[in-house]
Amino acid sequence: MICPKCGHLMRPKKEKNAIVFECPVCGFISAGNGNLKVSRHVARRPEDNVIVIDNPEKLIALPVDEDVVCPKCGNRGAYVQVVQTRSADEPPTRIYTCTKCKYTWREYT
Numbered sequence: 401m402i403c404p405k406c407g408h409l410m411r412p413k414k415e416k417n418a419i420v421f422e423c424p425v426c427g428f429i430s431a432g433n434g435n436l437k438v439s440r441h442v443a444r445r446p447e448d449n450v451i452v453i454d455n456p457e458k459l460i461a462l463p464v465d466e467d468v469v470c471p472k473c474g475n476r477g478a479y480v481q482v483v484q485t486r487s488a489d490e491p492p493t494r495i496y497t498c499t500k501c502k503y504t505w506r507e508y509t
């Protein structure tokens with residue numbers, strides 16, 4: 401199996417319950433049934449993980465920013481957490497949790 405994109409030899413790879421062929425060079429994936437799809441190899445970054453705050457008592461201890469508007473319900477006011485996600489020389493991420501609907505989102509400063 402030769403990659404139609406870059407001509408490299410593709411490697412068989414088990415995906416779910418089917419075998420697909422994956423190009424180790426450009427990441428092109430050919431499914432065994434003839435359907436071709438391009439796979440984007442997006443490295444999963446740790447900050448993509450959804451932050452779940454399951455303990456409401458922890459939220460109450462957090463400071464509230466009254467200038468923040470919840471993108472989900474439009475409520476003004478959100479609990480703020482400042483988290484250093486990556487290396488220390490990068491700006492920290494602010495995590496907001498709506499005081500009303502508990503929707504949680506983040507903002508990069």
Ligand SMILES: [Zn+2]
Nearest residue numbers: 403406423426
């Ligand atoms: Zn390729």
Ligand SMILES: [Zn+2]
Nearest residue numbers: 470473498501
């Ligand atoms: Zn809300």
